[in-house]
Amino acid sequence: MPEHVIKRDGQTIPFNIHRIETAIVKAMGSVQCHQTHLLPLLCTDIERELSGHQPCDIDTIQQVVEAALIRHRLVDVARSYIAYRRTRDIERERRSKLNDDIVGLISRRNSALLNENANKDSYVIPTQRDLLAGIVARHIAKTQLLPQDVVQAHEHGDIHYHDLDYAPFFPMFNCMLVDLEGMLTQGFRMGNAEIEPPKSITTAAHVTAQIIAQVASHIYGGTTIDRIDEILAPYVTASFHKHLTTAEQWNIADVNAYAMQQTERECFDAFQALEYEVNTLHTSNGQTPFVTFGFGLGQGWQERLIQKAILKVRLAGLGRNRKTAVFPKLVLAIKEGLNRSTNDPNYDIKQLALQCASQRMYPDILNYDQVVLATGSFKTPMGCRSFLDNRQQNSEHPHAGRNNLGVVSINLPRIALLAEQDSARFFALLHQRLALCFSALMSRVDRLKGVKARVAPILYMEGACGIRLKADDDIFQLFHDGRATVSLGYIGLHETANALFGREPHIYDCEHKQRFAIAVVETLKQATDQWRQKTDLGFSLYSTPSESLCARFCELDTKEFGVIPGVTDKGYYTNSFHLDVEKKVTPYDKILFEKPYPRIASGGFICYGEFPNLQHNLKALEDVWDFSYRHVPYYGTNTPIDECFRCGFQGEFNCTAKGFCCPACANHDPQSISVTRRVCGYLGAPNARPFNAGKQEEVKRRVKHLATPL
Amino acid sequence: MNYHAYYPIDVVNGPGTRCTLFVSGCEHRCRGCYNAATWNPHNGLPFTPQLEERILQDLADTDIPRQGLSLSGGDPLYPANLSAVFSLVKRVKQELPDKDIWCWTGYRLGQLTKQQQRVLSFIDVLIDGPFVEPLKDPRLVWRGSQNQRVVPIAAWLAANHRVDTQSIG
């Protein structure tokens, strides 16, 4: 008989035969075996067998027990004993995974976790607390809250259950359009304060920042203010009247000119303060909130003033070095007859926006008519690219206060690899996966049932969601009947076509592959339409921005299928329907290639072009914007806006072994350079905070879409 | 004439969206030239009437409007290139008078031969002078080194009367 046993965690404890006996009795009980009279014999047998192992470990004991049970023809008992042991092993494995994750966070070893989101500075304590909460929330969701087939499909990489670090552990949703107008005009409570309707643009902008901070702490995705110029316009008027009164009191000669000048100045200052506040905010999610401002449709002088202020503030930059602000994301609406053409009344705003985009990357543009065509009505996306549909019901606002409940994305290349060049098989497998996605998405939705408004007063009781509930009201009434969207996402259409039909010819040059790709997206869309009919939920199809997912799926598939040219060989999968970043085509050709998709995947989309430095050629940028107006709803321009604060160079830095390096003076000191790249829908500073490996590779491989000789 | 590359859509060589032709052949051989493969006039492909036709068509495109044509290289004013370049720029100006033509040359504007000056009269903007590596500055617009100039030709002609306008045909 051994004296000691080494446990899995390394502890040594005295050997005790009764523990083994108890385990065998349990196993016997579970299979209704009554041969307990064999126990003494079994125990002697096991003790004798084990005496050869000094000291002995848990694995050896378990093997010896199994063997003894089988020798005594207790096969069912042995099976039950093994099954019990396996469950314990899985549990133990998960516990130790939880433990590893936590230790990895503390010791800064787990770089995948630390660099997962380019917007989180994983060094600071609140972020670490958030990451820690995320580790635990994810663990509990996987072990206790989600259906096991969903968990397995997620771990295995068939699907991706986004934002597991927040939901379903917390009953939180993804992103939203804040009903700022309702909150400002009707007032609301925040913490201990009653907030009255503001009486100047300064106060209105300040209150807006407060609302954003609060809202962003209660959701995990993006916070969008749609039509901010129109919503805040009345407060510009209020400021104007205030300055008019002052002018009259002080007997100023030209009261109107004075009041106008003061108002312009106040408006600029208010929006500058708002930008600073948004960029310095740290939500309880441990990150700068993902904030988007949609603007551009207002026509009055007040709206125009706000539009100009937003753009001029962005152009001015942040801080002493005038760095490019990363937030809020700016999205400008372009509309024929308003600001698109030379004779339009707001054409000057478009010119200012072009200048701003060439220097600060934002604004991206929403082409009014195309947005209406794709989604049924005009609205700014929630977060970076999630679009609501049209919902003209009662007298309620069709968009403000609505939200998205979350995303589950499907790994399309995996299905194509499994289908082994057989497209019929691909679609059959796809349908199986879609059933799984539905059950995963329903688990997101179900978590929000029975939740009371008091969990997030700012959202449900004070007006951010557009309807004010009582503390103990169910929040679900805000989500059903298609008011909220629930999104199916997808990744890697490009690699999917390659997996099925081979790497050559490139999908750009192959009509067959293109038709197939469109058919895939249409199949996904049909699934969401069916789910919509089956439930009363606003299921939508969303083109996933795959910040960390682009690498994760590819990595898992490489493990399973090996390195496959054109599929897993790059270390990342291409975003949704986007053209492969390495394909050299003009931005015009890229727009036409991507044109069919937003109308199908109407729940989320964006198209990009990669441009050289266009700060001295705004006309060229305008040409592309104008072309996009006829073809795609939502367009962003990626252009090198890196800056050297030592020599003043503006343009594209070289990516060298020393890090990013100024091409004019070779400066690579991170303190005196600014490097900005688009990561998914948002901007990031890879110089200050590294991207995850797959995204880094993708960013490196992007080719400029204007270097294509005949 | 041989050409090195033709870009039907270009935004970095001149204002707006343009068509850009890089010709072969250059005698300046500037140290640090970013396009040294274009020095040899026999490099690249022959500039054919088909390509000239294509350029005219691209410039006339209304779907993706072009502001004009850019000629670079190599050197469009390299003696052996002059006749092909002359017929191209003349045709562009006659058939598409609202398109502008920008041209990059390593010669100095004041030192052009009679033959080169004939081409000049169809050009809107000339960027002149050799690339001088020690004077290189990435912050410059439309040119590589500080000695180079961006010269609007009409204004320059009005100020200098260097070209006998009567002789241009």
Ligand SMILES: [Zn+2]
């Ligand atoms: Zn520098």
